Amino acid sequence: MRRTYLGEFEEMILLMVAILDGEGYGVTISEALEAHTGRIVTFGTVHNTLIRLEEKGFVTSALGGATAERGGRRKRLFRVTALGSQALQEIQQLRQHLWQLLPPHTLRLGGI
Amino acid sequence: MRSPEQPPRWAQWLLVRLHPHNTLEEVAGDLQELYTYWYNRSGKTQATLRYLLNVVSVLPPFVRSRKTDKQYYQQPEPRATANLTSIMIRNYLKIAFRNLKRQKVSTSINIAGLAIGLATCILIMLYVQDELSYDRYNEKADRIFRVGLSLRLNGEDVGGPILGPNAARDLQQEFPEVLKTTRITRETEFVSYGTSSFKEDKLLRADSGFFDVFTIPFLKGDPKRALNEPNTLVLTRETALKYFGNQDPVGKALLFGSEKTPYRVTGVVGDVPANSHFQFDILASLPGYDQQHTGWIYNINFYTYVVLPAKYNYKQLETKISRLAENRIGSELEQFLKINAKQFREKGDDFGVFLQPLTDIHLRSPFGGTELTPGGNILYVYVLLAIAAFMLLIACVNFINLSTATATRRSREVGVRKVLGSVKGQLQQQFLIESVLLAMAALIIGLLIVGLALPFFNQLTGKNLTFRLLTNGSVAAGLVIGTVLVGLLAGSYPAFYLSSFKPVLVLKGRMTTARGRFNLRSGLVVFQFFITISMIIATVTADRQLRYMKTQKVGFDREQVLVIQNTNMLRNNEAVFRDKIIQSPQVTMGSISGQVPVGNTAIDNTTVMSREQPDKGVMSRFYKVDDAYIPTLGIRMVQGRNFSKSFPTDSSAVILNETAVRALGWQQHPIGKELIGHIDDNGVKTYYRVIGVVSDFHFESLRQKIGPLVMFLGENSGNILVKTSTAKLPQLLASLKQQWETFSPAAPFSYSFLDDRFEQVYLSEQKIEQVLTLFSSLTIFIACLGLFGLATYTAEQRTKEIGIRKALGASIASVVALLSKDFLKLILIALVLASPIAGWGMHQWLNGFAYKVTINWWTFALAGLLAVGIALLTVSFQSIKAALTDPIKSLRSE
Incomplete structure (x- = not known):
C-alpha cells in the first residue's frame, strides 16, 4: 500500500480543512483547532503544515475573499483534494478495523 | 469596517521584510485578523504579545517557504514546455528574418564581412593542413629519421641533410635499433627509349631498402626485389605512360645518358603523394661505388634514412651515432687533411651528425637549397595562421560593432518585449540566435567564395588543394561548431548590451549613446585599422624589396x-x-x-x-x-x-x-x-x-x-x-x-x-608579395565594410543634430568635417600604434637579404595616407549624404 505518510498534526489540520469545507484559511483553521481540540499552537505551525500538506497533494489552495478587517488582503483558502479525502478515509477505516479487533475487556477503566 | 486596533508597526515591518514574499499577503492578513480576535477577547497587551509570538513563528528559519505556483500546478508534462520553447524559437527566427530583411545594408555588410573572413580562414586552414600533412602518408612516418651532417669548414657551415655513401651501412651494422636504412641521391639524366628522349629532372636513385622505409604503393612488380640488382629502375604510372604508352613496361629497358646505359624496368608505382618531401618520376638503383674513396664525408651526396623501433627516443640514438661519427669522420679527416679531429676543432672548425624526424623535414629543415624538393617554412605557417586569426577577429569585431551600432534601432523592440514580460535571458537568447543565424549564412557564402577562389589560390601557392578535406566528418563538424562559436562570440556583446536596456528609458526615447569618449567601439575601429595599416606597410616594403632586387644592377648584361x-x-x-x-x-x-x-x-x-x-x-x-x-x-x-x-x-x-x-x-x-x-x-x-x-x-x-x-x-x-x-x-x-x-x-x-x-x-619573394597584396586588400576591404557600417550609424544618430546645425547656418563642408573628424582621430591613433610594430617586423624580414631596401619614413606616411584616404572615402559617402539632407526632413518628426 503506497501512501504518503500523514502525521498526527497534519491529520488534524487536514480534518479541519475538510470540516470547514472550502472556508478554511489560516485564521479559521487555527480557531477551529482551538475550539474543537483545545490545542493552542503558533500561527507559524499551522502555516507550515498547510504548505506541507499542499506539497504532498492533500489540499489545494487559491487566493480570494479579501475583507476589510484584514486590511484588504486576500485569504488563501484551502480545499481537500481527492487524494486528501482518500487518505482521511483510509485512516478512518484502518482505525475502525483495529477497533473491531480490540478484545472488549482490555479497555475497561482501571481494570474494575 | 476598519478596526482601530492595529498591531505594532515595527512588528508588521519585520513581517514584511523577512517573511517570504509569495505568502506574505495571506499571512499578514491572517495575523491581522487574529490580532483583532485576540484584542477583543483578552485586551491589547495579550494581543500584542501573541501577535509578536506568531510573527516570529512565521519568520525564517521557522517558516516553511512556499514554492512558486507554477511548480505546484504545472510541474509534469515536459512536452508542454518543449513546445513552448520551440514556439519561442520559431518566433525568434521569424523576427530575425524580418529584421535582417528590413536592414539590408547592415545585414549584407555583416554577412559579407564575416563570409570573407571565414573564406580566408578556410583557405588558410586548407593550406596549413596540407603543409602539416607532409610525409605523414608513410606508415612508419613517426619512426623514420634522416641522418644529416653538420660540418664547419673554414668558418662556414657546409653541412646539410646529406652524408657519404657508407654511413647507412655502418649504422645498420653497428646499431641493432636501426631496423632499416635507405639512401637516396638525386640527379638529372637524359633518358631515351626508342626515338623519344627526355630530360628527367625528377630522377632519384635509391638502394633496395627504399620500399621498406617509405610507403609507395606498387602497381606492378615486387617491392622486395625491385631495386636489388644493378641497373634497374621503377617508374611512376605517368612516366610509364610517357615512355611506353599502353605497353607493359616491366622487363623493358630505358637508356640512360649519353653513354646509353640500359636500365631494366622492374616495377611501376602509383604517383608519389604531392605532400612528400621527395618527388620522382623514375627511381633507379644506386650504382656501386668504388670502395677506396667512400666513407662518411667523401662524396657527400646521400640522403640517409633510418627506421627505428616504435616509441624509441631518437635522441638516444643520436648520441650513440655521434660517437661512431666522431670515430669515422675523425679518421677520414686525418686521411684527407692530415690533421686529427682535435687539431681540426682548434682551427675553429667542427663536425658531427644529427637526426631529423621525417615529419619535420618539410617545415623545419634549415637546409633549403640542399633538400630534395624546396621545403616550406614553419614561420610562414605561423604568419598565415596569425593572418587567419586576425581576419576572423576583424570580421567578428565588425559584427559586434555593427550589431551594437544598430542597437538603438531595436531598442524600442527590446523595450516592448521587456514590458510584455521578456526576461533578460530570453532577450539574450533571441539575439544570440540571430547572430548564429547570420554566421551560418556567412559560412555558406564563405564556402562558395572558397570554391571560387580555390583555383586561383592553388595557382598562387603551387599546391593542389581540394575541398576533399572539408567533406571529412570531423572537419565539417568542427567548421560548423566553429562558426556557431563565432556567431555566439560575435553576438554576445550586442546580446548582453541590448538586453540590459531599461524599458522605461528606451520607450521614452532617451536612448543615446555617449559620444566623444573612448569607448569600446572606437577601440575596435582602432584595432582593425592597426591591422590594416600594418598589412599595408608590409606589402609596400615587400614590393619595394622585390622591385629593388629586380632592378638592382647585377654587374653583368642580362639582356639578349x-x-x-x-x-x-x-x-x-x-x-x-x-x-x-x-x-x-x-x-x-x-x-x-x-x-x-x-x-x-x-x-x-x-x-x-x-x-x-x-x-x-x-x-x-x-x-x-x-x-x-x-x-x-x-x-x-x-x-x-x-x-x-x-x-x-x-x-x-x-x-x-x-x-x-x-x-x-x-x-x-x-x-x-x-x-x-x-x-x-x-x-x-x-x-x-x-x-x-x-x-x-x-x-x-x-x-x-x-x-x-x-x-x-x-x-x-x-x-x-x-x-x-x-x-x-x-x-x-x-x-x-x-x-x-x-x-x-x-x-x-x-x-x-x-x-x-x-x-x-625571385619567385618565392614574388609569391610572398602576391600573398601579402591579396590579404592586405582583403583586410582593407573588411575594415572598410566595418567603417562604412559605423559611419552609417553615426550619421543616423546625429540626424537631428545635423538638421539643427544646418538650420542655424552650418555649411555642408563643416558638417562633413564634423562627421569625419572622429574617425580620422581613430585612424591616426592606429597609425601611431602600427608603425613601430610593422616596422620592426619588416626589419626582421629584410634581415634575410644581404642587399635590401631601407624602410623609409614615407612608407609609414604612405600607409597612413592610404588608410586615411580609404577611410575618408568610405565615411564621406555617408557623411555627405547626411549633410545634404534637407533639415526640414530630419527635424519634422517630433
Whole structure:
C-alpha cells in the first residue's frame, strides 16, 4: 500500500480543512483547532503544515475573499483534494478495523 | 469596517521584510485578523504579545517557504514546455528574418564581412593542413629519421641533410635499433627509349631498402626485389605512360645518358603523394661505388634514412651515432687533411651528425637549397595562421560593432518585449540566435567564395588543394561548431548590451549613446585599422624589396643573352656546335660554361690560399670559363686582362672578383700575385697567377652577399651562353634547333633567357608579395565594410543634430568635417600604434637579404595616407549624404 505518510498534526489540520469545507484559511483553521481540540499552537505551525500538506497533494489552495478587517488582503483558502479525502478515509477505516479487533475487556477503566 | 486596533508597526515591518514574499499577503492578513480576535477577547497587551509570538513563528528559519505556483500546478508534462520553447524559437527566427530583411545594408555588410573572413580562414586552414600533412602518408612516418651532417669548414657551415655513401651501412651494422636504412641521391639524366628522349629532372636513385622505409604503393612488380640488382629502375604510372604508352613496361629497358646505359624496368608505382618531401618520376638503383674513396664525408651526396623501433627516443640514438661519427669522420679527416679531429676543432672548425624526424623535414629543415624538393617554412605557417586569426577577429569585431551600432534601432523592440514580460535571458537568447543565424549564412557564402577562389589560390601557392578535406566528418563538424562559436562570440556583446536596456528609458526615447569618449567601439575601429595599416606597410616594403632586387644592377648584361642548356650532351661536338652558331650574323658571341650566374647552376665551393699566407683559407666559388665568357656576359674588367688564346700560360692563370682580392689581402697590385688553387692527396700544391680582376657581380641572388669568386680557364661543358643582337628571335631559335639536331644528341634542344632565369630566382619573394597584396586588400576591404557600417550609424544618430546645425547656418563642408573628424582621430591613433610594430617586423624580414631596401619614413606616411584616404572615402559617402539632407526632413518628426 503506497501512501504518503500523514502525521498526527497534519491529520488534524487536514480534518479541519475538510470540516470547514472550502472556508478554511489560516485564521479559521487555527480557531477551529482551538475550539474543537483545545490545542493552542503558533500561527507559524499551522502555516507550515498547510504548505506541507499542499506539497504532498492533500489540499489545494487559491487566493480570494479579501475583507476589510484584514486590511484588504486576500485569504488563501484551502480545499481537500481527492487524494486528501482518500487518505482521511483510509485512516478512518484502518482505525475502525483495529477497533473491531480490540478484545472488549482490555479497555475497561482501571481494570474494575 | 476598519478596526482601530492595529498591531505594532515595527512588528508588521519585520513581517514584511523577512517573511517570504509569495505568502506574505495571506499571512499578514491572517495575523491581522487574529490580532483583532485576540484584542477583543483578552485586551491589547495579550494581543500584542501573541501577535509578536506568531510573527516570529512565521519568520525564517521557522517558516516553511512556499514554492512558486507554477511548480505546484504545472510541474509534469515536459512536452508542454518543449513546445513552448520551440514556439519561442520559431518566433525568434521569424523576427530575425524580418529584421535582417528590413536592414539590408547592415545585414549584407555583416554577412559579407564575416563570409570573407571565414573564406580566408578556410583557405588558410586548407593550406596549413596540407603543409602539416607532409610525409605523414608513410606508415612508419613517426619512426623514420634522416641522418644529416653538420660540418664547419673554414668558418662556414657546409653541412646539410646529406652524408657519404657508407654511413647507412655502418649504422645498420653497428646499431641493432636501426631496423632499416635507405639512401637516396638525386640527379638529372637524359633518358631515351626508342626515338623519344627526355630530360628527367625528377630522377632519384635509391638502394633496395627504399620500399621498406617509405610507403609507395606498387602497381606492378615486387617491392622486395625491385631495386636489388644493378641497373634497374621503377617508374611512376605517368612516366610509364610517357615512355611506353599502353605497353607493359616491366622487363623493358630505358637508356640512360649519353653513354646509353640500359636500365631494366622492374616495377611501376602509383604517383608519389604531392605532400612528400621527395618527388620522382623514375627511381633507379644506386650504382656501386668504388670502395677506396667512400666513407662518411667523401662524396657527400646521400640522403640517409633510418627506421627505428616504435616509441624509441631518437635522441638516444643520436648520441650513440655521434660517437661512431666522431670515430669515422675523425679518421677520414686525418686521411684527407692530415690533421686529427682535435687539431681540426682548434682551427675553429667542427663536425658531427644529427637526426631529423621525417615529419619535420618539410617545415623545419634549415637546409633549403640542399633538400630534395624546396621545403616550406614553419614561420610562414605561423604568419598565415596569425593572418587567419586576425581576419576572423576583424570580421567578428565588425559584427559586434555593427550589431551594437544598430542597437538603438531595436531598442524600442527590446523595450516592448521587456514590458510584455521578456526576461533578460530570453532577450539574450533571441539575439544570440540571430547572430548564429547570420554566421551560418556567412559560412555558406564563405564556402562558395572558397570554391571560387580555390583555383586561383592553388595557382598562387603551387599546391593542389581540394575541398576533399572539408567533406571529412570531423572537419565539417568542427567548421560548423566553429562558426556557431563565432556567431555566439560575435553576438554576445550586442546580446548582453541590448538586453540590459531599461524599458522605461528606451520607450521614452532617451536612448543615446555617449559620444566623444573612448569607448569600446572606437577601440575596435582602432584595432582593425592597426591591422590594416600594418598589412599595408608590409606589402609596400615587400614590393619595394622585390622591385629593388629586380632592378638592382647585377654587374653583368642580362639582356639578349640566350642560354642553350645541356650542351654537354653533345659530348665532343659541343665546341663544334658553338663555333657553328657564332658564325651566324645574329650571334655576336658564344661561350661554353657550366656556370651561369643566378639560378640553378653547378656549384663548386673550394678553399684557396694566397702564396704568402698558406694557412689562411678563403672559401670561394670556382667558375671554369672560356675566353669568351667575360665579354659575352658583359662583365667589367677592373684591372688586368681577360683570358686569351694567345697566351698559352693562361691555363695556370686566374681572374678574381674584387671581393676575392680583398679577402686574400691584395688590395694593392693584385696582378701577378699567386694563389694555391689545388692541393692533391699527396699535398702537392698547384699555384695560379692572377691576370685580371673583374668588378663584383651578383652570381647568386641578392639574398646572399657577393662572395669571393675565382675564374679559371678550362673545359667546362654544360651550357652555351649566346649573346644575340637580333629582333628576329624565332628564326634564330629555329635555326639553332636545326643545327642542334644535326648532331643527333640524346637530349632535346632547350634554352632559356638570362633575364627569365633572373625572374625565376625571385619567385618565392614574388609569391610572398602576391600573398601579402591579396590579404592586405582583403583586410582593407573588411575594415572598410566595418567603417562604412559605423559611419552609417553615426550619421543616423546625429540626424537631428545635423538638421539643427544646418538650420542655424552650418555649411555642408563643416558638417562633413564634423562627421569625419572622429574617425580620422581613430585612424591616426592606429597609425601611431602600427608603425613601430610593422616596422620592426619588416626589419626582421629584410634581415634575410644581404642587399635590401631601407624602410623609409614615407612608407609609414604612405600607409597612413592610404588608410586615411580609404577611410575618408568610405565615411564621406555617408557623411555627405547626411549633410545634404534637407533639415526640414530630419527635424519634422517630433
